[in-house]
Amino acid sequence: MSKELKTKDQLRKEVGKRLKELRLQKGKTQADIAGILGLDRASVSNHEIGRALPKKEELLVLAKFYGTTTDYILGHTDNKETPDPYENEREFLTAIDLSTDEEIKNRFIFEIDGQEVTEEEFKRMVAAVRSERLYRKNP
Structure with missing residues (x-):
């Protein structure tokens, strides 16, 4: 992970790559994720190919569903693990x-x-x- 500032396009692509990777690791389809978020499948596809970023509320739902953090999804860290609050x-x-x-x-x-x-x-x-x-x- 690079510490340099990313362009919006780079950010969308990185987020999309991570979302797709997490979805595939869970064995879910884009339609499954669309159902969880209350979106259509095309919106999930747009997130994964880097055309659009998920909204904040969607990121929170996705992080919880995938058992990771929004920081991981957004590319701020390469650590997928949710920190232990205790x-x-x-x-x-x-x-x-x-x-x-x-x-x-x-x-x-x-x-x-x-x-x-x-x-x-x-x-x-x-x-x-x-x-x-x-x-x-x-x-």
């Missing part, structure tokens, strides 16, 4: 088992309702997670 939480929960409380506190920023967590709140939070894990191991 990645930071998983990292934190793993760190609780592997680190001292001080290492955890220094590694992450803890805020609740826009306010930084106090030292006492942090200790109670870590203790609660550890207690729950211990309980699940030994019910």
Whole structure:
């Protein structure tokens, strides 16, 4: 993927190429996609050959249907994967088992309702997670 600015024509062609690739990977026809979007098949064809770009709402529906992001469809990234919204939480929960409380506190920023967590709140939070894990191991 080139980081240089694309012309509108280049953008339409890249989006079309990606949409066609995603559709074929799903084993769907243009008519299938037209039905999902509430369009006619010719509109889907125009998207895929680079004559027209899908509307924002259509891009959102397509990204969700294909399990990717609008950034991938638009060529902003080559990563097809949808980011894990809980990645930071998983990292934190793993760190609780592997680190001292001080290492955890220094590694992450803890805020609740826009306010930084106090030292006492942090200790109670870590203790609660550890207690729950211990309980699940030994019910």
